[in-house]
Amino acid sequence: MINYSDSRLDAERKKEDKIRGFKEIKKLSPNLDLENYLIMDESEKLDLLLEMFKQFKSDYIDNYNKMEEKKSERVQISIPRGYDLKDLIKSVDGEIILQKALEIYYSNKVAHYAEYWQKDFLRQFLKKYQNPENLFDIIINDSRLFGIINNSLFRIFDEYNQDNTREIKYHKDILKRYGIGERELRILGKSIPSLVNIYRDAMCIKDAELHEIVSLLEEDKLSSYGMITHTEVESGKEKERNLFVLDVPFFGQMSVHIKSPELISQLGKHKYPYPVYQRESILLTDRLTPEQERIVKRNDIEEIRKYFEEGEEEFAHLLAIKGGYTADEIKYVHGGDNKGER
Amino acid sequence: MELKNLESLYKNKKLKEKLEQIQILIDDNKNKEAYFKLAAILEYINVKLLTKKLGEKLLNYNIEEIIKKYYNKDEFLFKKMQSVNGMYNFVSGKEINVQDVVSLGITIDYIYEYMIEKYGEFI
Structure with a gap:
């Protein structure tokens, strides 16, 4: 039986969390500006990105644990309520590749959450405010049109684009056709600009760190890393996307989209040789279960390779990464010939 | 969309030739190809400006490298190219439509107009 009172309280609590989180996000966002970001040291960068991530996704622990439950049992790694994501900063201190991997992962997350929130605010606006020709209903129900409107808002509200008056006028003319004029832009302008600027800055950070x-x-x-071309379904359509995949030692397999033709060309000869076991992820952490920790501490590459041979491929791959294995050692776990120097 | 409206770019003979080829793609509704060819023009004018006028040597010709090179050299271009990078990411993985092509075209024209006014001809 659904307890309506509880679920209503839950929804209200989530709404309050979101409002509170958004205030904090707006306070932090000027620091994400590339000029500020470039003068920070790696710990400061991570601190900022992790804080923004936590504010966007205050329920990240619950969400992460729910996602873990969908995986096979031995691969699942749950996180306790009191877990502090910022402990990761100490874990990777002095390890530049690990620091960069986390910066890429969390800047990517921050950018995508900014994008989801922008779409969310737009949807809420279209539902709340009516327009005589019902154009707002048409926009909500047409994903292509919604995308066009959303993109026009992105260009209008980008702080670094304000002097590009011709382009802004072009986009405002598009929006006017669908009933979004100056009055509506003032309302949308209370929430969307911060999200646009965060998206822009977080993506710049992600792209810069990817190249590095x-x-x-x-x-x-x-390390084992490379590119794969991955088919994804979005709005019912199949699309091929290029992913950069890295086995982050002690953490896990990380994959992010890449758009740079040059990076795609550079990585094109360097294909990631294994499956992407989990495309969707909430966190990248260095936690292990007690069982995984026992196996990793035994430091027995043959034992881990045996799991692979017995069909527990994802488990074997995860153990190898958690154990900090090199690319050659991971290859051996996957049935290669050379077991490296472990 | 008429690329002739991108007046600053159109005044340059070399860029005009490139734009005429892109116009054919737009007329054929090949928006994705047109978009990437416009992006290539933007990369081209940036590389030319950085190497010919700002004395830079570039190891790579990607937008991330270009943005870094403008840091502490030209604040307008430093911010504009970040804005363009945001634009590229926003359309990445989505269907590119004619509005995206127009948007990028106008932006590149605006950037080129600034470059000419500040640095003089360089292509």
């Missing part, structure tokens, strides 16, 4: 980490990995030669 690829250079570091090419020099380091120890």
Whole structure:
């Protein structure tokens, strides 16, 4: 039986959390500006990104645990309520590749949450305010049109685009056709500009760090990484997307979209050789279950390879990463010949 | 969309030739190809400006490198290219439509107009 009173309280609590989170996000967002970001040290960068992530996704622990429950049992790693994501900063202190990997992962998350919230605010606005020709209903129900409107708002509210008056006029003319004039823009302007600027800054950070980490990995030669082309379904359509995948030592397999043709070309010869076991993820952490910890501490590559041979491929791959195995060692776990120097 | 309206770009003979090829793509509704060819023009004018007028050597010709090069050199271009990077990411993975092409075209024209006014001809 549904307890309407509880679920209503829950929804109200979530709404209050979101309002509170948004105030904090707006306070933090100027620091995400690339000029500020570039002068921070790696710990400060991570601190900022993790704080913004937590404010966007205050229920990240519950969400993460629910997602883990969908995985096979031995691979699941739950997180306790009191977990502090910022402990990661100490874990990776002095390890530049690990720091960059976390910066890429969490800046990507921050950008995407900014984008979801922008769409959410737009949807709420269209539902709340009526327009005589019912154009707002048409926009909500037409995903392509919704995308066009959303994109026009993105360009109008980008702080770095304000002097591009010709382009802004172009987008305002588009919006006017659908009943969004100056009055409506003033209302939308209370929430959307911060999100647009965060998206822009977080994506710049992600893209810059991606280029850096690829250079570091090419020099380091120890980690397994590369590109894969992955088919995704969005709005009922199949699309091919390029993913950068990295086995982040002690953490897990990380994958993010890449758009840069140059990076795609650079990585094109360097294909990631394993399946992407979990495309969707909420967190990248260095936690293990007691069982995983026992196996990893035994440091027995043959034992881990046996799990792979017995069909527990994802489990074996996860153990190898959590154990900090090199690319050659992970290859051996997957049935390769050379077990490296472990 | 008429690329002739991108007046600053159209005044340059070399860029005009490139735009004429892109116009054919737009007329054929090949929006994605037109978008990427416009992006290539933006990369081209940035690389030319950085190497010819700002004395920079570029190891890579990607937008991330271009943004870094403008840091402490030209604040307008530093911010404009970040805005363009945001635009690229926002459309990445989505269907590119004619509004995206127009948006990018106008932005590139605006950037090029600024470059010419501040630095003089460089292409």
